[in-house]
Amino acid sequence: QQQVKQSPQSLIVQKGGISIINCAYENTAFDYFPWYQQFPGKGPALLIAIRPDVSEKKEGRFTISFNKSAKQFSLHIMDSQPGDSATYFCAASMMSGAQKLVFGQGTRLTINP
Amino acid sequence: GAGVSQSPRYKVAKRGQDVALRCDPISGHVSLFWYQQALGQGPEFLTYFQNEAQLDKSGLPSDRFFAERPEGSVSTLKIQRTQQEDSAVYLCASSLVGSTDTQYFGPGTRLTVL
Numbered sequence: 001q002q003q004v005k006q007s008p009q010s011l012i013v014q015k016g017g018i019s020i021i022n023c024a025y026e027n028t029a030f031d032y033f034p035w036y037q038q039f040p041g042k043g044p045a046l047l048i049a050i051r052p053d054v055s056e057k058k059e060g061r062f063t064i065s066f067n068k069s070a071k072q073f074s075l076h077i078m079d080s081q082p083g084d085s086a087t088y089f090c091a092a093s094m095m096s097g098a099q100k101l102v103f104g105q106g107t108r109l110t111i112n113p
Numbered sequence: 114g115a116g117v118s119q120s121p122r123y124k125v126a127k128r129g130q131d132v133a134l135r136c137d138p139i140s141g142h143v144s145l146f147w148y149q150q151a152l153g154q155g156p157e158f159l160t161y162f163q164n165e166a167q168l169d170k171s172g173l174p175s176d177r178f179f180a181e182r183p184e185g186s187v188s189t190l191k192i193q194r195t196q197q198e199d200s201a202v203y204l205c206a207s208s209l210v211g212s213t214d215t216q217y218f219g220p221g222t223r224l225t226v227l
Contacts, residue, residue, distance in 0.1 A: 006155075036218075046216070049215075099146070100169065106155050
């Protein structure tokens with residue numbers, strides 16, 4: 001059972017454009033939603049995270065939008081740059097009890113110069 | 114000030130061999146996690162330690178997988194009698210204390226079972 005579903009699998013965006021990646025979750029007990037960025041041969045690195053008490057969080061060019069009623073959240077990358085080309089994973093976890101991150105399947109983002 | 118380190122970075126094993134993968138977490142980090150990442154997929158949780166205590170091992174796929182963290186620092190993931198389906202990248206992550214503290218990932222160990 002896929003608890004966190006991510007789309008699209010791959011995305012190509014022109015330099016300067018907006019990249020949008022979407023995730024949906026099933027378990028309403030999830031209350032922490034991070035996004036990770038992974039370059040080839042490297043481990044995932046935290047990009048930005050949100051908790052469900054807010055609907056949006058912005059850090060520089062990266063914004064998370066969160067819709068609790070729809071159980072969906074998305075990552076927006078503004079002014080996308082070639083250096084943003086990587087695989088992005090959404091994830092979810094519970095602040096109490098189980099500590100594990102449940103990851104989406106990943107989105108391979110390519111920014112064309 | 115080093116991050117999470119893992120060794121070896123690459124491991125090739127013949128089917129049926131035992132392997133041991135090492136994780137050195139960030140100094141002072143209480144929590145340690147192991148994840149398995151199949152090619153083209155997101156990481157999947159294997160097990161979690163808080164100090165030396167293994168609090169969750171629900172993700173270990175079979176009793177061939179065993180993890181330990183005897184002194185609450187370095188951890189070892191052992192896979193006995195490796196199978197081809199064990200081929201994956203094994204990621205270790207550590208965090209300061211709790212579930213919403215940032216998990217810092219190591220570079221992973223790529224295991225290939227022939």
